[in-house]
Amino acid sequence: MKHLFASIGIALLASAAGAETLSISCGAVGAEFELCKEGVDQWALKTGNKVNLVSTPNSSTERLSLYQQLLTSKSQDLDVLQIDVVWPGMLASHLLDLTPYVKNTEQFFPGMLQNLKVGNQLTALPWFTDAGMLYYRKDLLEKYGQSTPVTWEELTASARLIQDKERKSGHDQMWGYVWQGRAYEGLTCDALEWVYSYNGGTLIDSAGKVDVTNAGVIKALDMAKSWVKTISPEGVLNYAEEEARGVFQSGNAVFMRSWPYAWNLAQAENSPIKGKVGIAALPMGGTDGQHASTLGGWQLAVSKYTRNPALAADLVQYLTSYEEQKRRVIKSAGGYNPTIPALYQDDDVIETVPQVIDLYYVFANSVPRPSTVTGDRYGQVSNAFFNSVHSVLSGSADSAAATRDLQRKLTRIMKDK
Template identity: 70%
Template sequence: MKTKYLPLLGLAMLAPLAHSETLSISCGAVGAELQLCKEGVDAWAAKTGNTVKLVSTPNSSTERLSLYQQILSAGSTDLDVMQIDVVWPGMLASQLLDLTPYIKDQAEFFPSMISNDTINGKLVAMPWFTDAGLLFYRKDLLEKYKLPIPATWSELSQSAKVIQDGERQAGNSQMWGYVWQGRAYEGLTCDALEWVYSHNGGTLINDKGEVDVTNPGVIAALNQAKSWVNTISPEGVLNYAEEEARGVFQTGNAVFMRNWPYAWSLAQASDSPIKDKVGVAPLPKGGEDGKHAATLGGWQLAVSKYSQHPQLAADLVSYLTSYEEQKRRAIKGTYNPTRPALYQDAEVTTAVPFFKDLYDVFVNGVPRPSSISGDKYGQVSNLFFNMVHVVLADSMSPEKAAETMQKKLERILR
C-alpha cells in the first residue's frame, strides 16, 4: 500500500478504498521523521490491507499543538492517529481514546513513560520515542586545539571562542562556536530549562505548585545564555529551531550544538561534511557546584476519540510502538526507544553507541512542569519562552524578566 500525502482540508470528503479502511496519521518532519513514519505505516498497511494517509503538520511543537486543539475541539474525524509531545497528554486527554483495552504489552515500556501517558486512569497515548537534550561537538576540532569536552557552560564558552576565532583566522569566516534553539517556541523552553536547572535554579514550579523563577540560579543561567548571542552564537540563533541549528552544525560551521539524538544519524550520513568528526556528551553543568541537565522530551502516539475506526487506529499505534519497529527507527534514525530491552540490544548499541553510554541521561531527564501545571502548561511554557527570548534579544534584564515571570506565573496558576 502506498502512503498518500494529503493536506488536512478535504480529507473527510475522500471515501475509503474498496475492501479496506482508510486511516490518517500526523507525523513530524524534523530530520528523518517523516520518511521513517512513512516506511512504518506502509509496512502496517501492507500487512493489514488498509490505507494510511500522512497529514502534514507544523514542525514547531507550539504550532502543532494549536492545530490539534482546533481539530479536536471541532470534533473532526479528519485525524485518527496523532503524534503528540510528551507534555500534552494532560492537555488533550479528554479528547483522546483510552488505549487500555487495546494495548497488551504496556509492561514492556518504561513505567514512568506509561505513567506520563495515563491520565485519570486512562492510557491516552503510547510512548513512541523519547528524547533528552545532548551536546554535539566536533571532536576533530577539540583535538586540533587540544581542548577537553567542556564540563561547565563557562568552559564551553571559552573553548567555543578559542576554536571559533582560530578557524576564522584559518579561512572559515562562517564558523560559530555554539548553536542551539533560540526561537520563541517550545524548543526554547527545553533549552532554557536546561540552563536554569544546571545552575541549580529548579524547574520553574516546584512539587508543591509554588512558582520559583527569581532565584540566583535563574538569573545566572539567563545572563550566561544572553552572553552567547553575537559572541559565540550568531544573532540569527534567536530564530533557530532544531533544524536550523543542525543545518549550521552539519555544514561544518559550528563547534558545539545542543540538539536531540536524531541529529546523530544525519551527521553520520554518507554525504555529511562532518561524518566521523562528531562526538556526543551530556550538556554542561552550570558551574562546579552545578549539575548536568537534559530536558526530557519525546513523542507519543494517540488516537482521537472522534476516529471512526478506533480499533484499527489503536492497532496502528501498537504496530508503530512495537519492539521491531522501534528497533528499526533506532538503528536507522537514532530515535530513542521507549522499551528498556532495546538499550541492551546489540544491533542497536552497535549502531548508536551513545544510547548505552548515556542511558542515564535519557531515563533521568529533567521534566518540564507539565504535570504540576496540568492544562495550564501551555500558558506556562508560552510565558517562559517569550520572556527568555526577550532577555536573549537584550530587550529586558534577566532580573526584570524573572520578576515579571514570577507575577504572571502565579496569576496563571491561581
C-alpha cells in the first residue's frame, strides 16, 4: 500500500552501516509538521537511522479510516502513528504494547497515561494535550467586582449580573456564557464535563457498566438547560468551537468554554479582547463537586506490524521526552501543550509561555471520554449521548426521560459489543 502515501519529508542522515528506515505519520499542517520534522531529524542524527515523514489526511475521521485499512491488512508501511485520544480502544489489537520498551512512564499526567491502557497493554505515549477550559473577561469581572467562578452556580450568577449590566449600559449584544451546544462530538466533551463535575461519573465506567440516570447527570443537564436563552443565546444549540469563539473574541460574551488553541487567537494583535482575557479550570458542580476538563490531544503509537519494534518505540520515547516536549511548547508559544506535569513548573517554559501556570490545573483535572472501554463502539456511544443531551437543551425532552432512554440505548450498545 505504499502507493497510498506521498513522502513529504525525509530526514538527512549519515549513511551509517546497518541503518534502518522508519516511517511516521504526524500532522502535516503548518507548525505541527515543522515541529514533528525537527524532532524526527534530531532523533535520526542521534541514532544514525532514517525516518520518512508520511502524509495522511488532516481530517481525523479520514485518518482513522486510513489507519484501520492499513492495520487490518497488516501493512508495514507505517511504523509510528499519531493517534487521537479516543482511538486506543479501537486500534489496540493492532498496536504494539509499549510496556516492555519504555521507561519513566510515571513522568506523564496519570489520567492521560491511564487513557492509553487497554487491559494491561500500553497502546501509546501522550505527545501533546488539550482539555476543556474556561475563558473569562478579566476586565469585566474586575469592573463589576466579581471573582473567577469556582462553581457552575457562581458562573451562572456572575454571567447574568454582568450581562444585564452591560446591556443596560448599551452593549445589547452581550451574553454571559458561550459554549459548544451543537449535536456533535464537541457537545459530548462539554456535557461530560458538566456530568463529571456534579459527581455523575463518566457515562460508562471502566468495567463497562452504564450509569447515566444518577442524580449528578440530571442536575448537570438541568443546569446547562437553564443557560439557554438566559445567559447563552438560543443559537448556542448550533455552536461548535469557532462559533463560540467568534462571539467571545468579538467582545460579546463574559465567559467561554473552549480548548487551549483559542488563547493565542484571543491575544492576537487584531483581537478586540487582547490583554483582557483570563483562563481557569472549568467550574465544579456545586461546592461538593469537582473540576473536570474533557481530555483531548494526540499520542504516538507503534504499529504491531513494524519490522523494527524496539527502534520505533525508541523514536516514540524521544519525541515524547521532557526535552523534546519542552522544545515544542516553547517554539510554538504554547500551541502544543506538554503531557508531563514538571514542564508546567519549568522556568524556561514559564518565561516563554506564562499561561502554562493556569493550564497545569486544567490538565491535572482532565477526564477521559469512555472510549477505551467502548472500543469501536465509542462513535455510537458518543452519538447517542450528544443527541440525548441536545434534546434536553432544546426543550424537546426533559432530563429524566432523556436519560432513561439513553440508559437503554447505551446498555444495548455495550451488550452487543
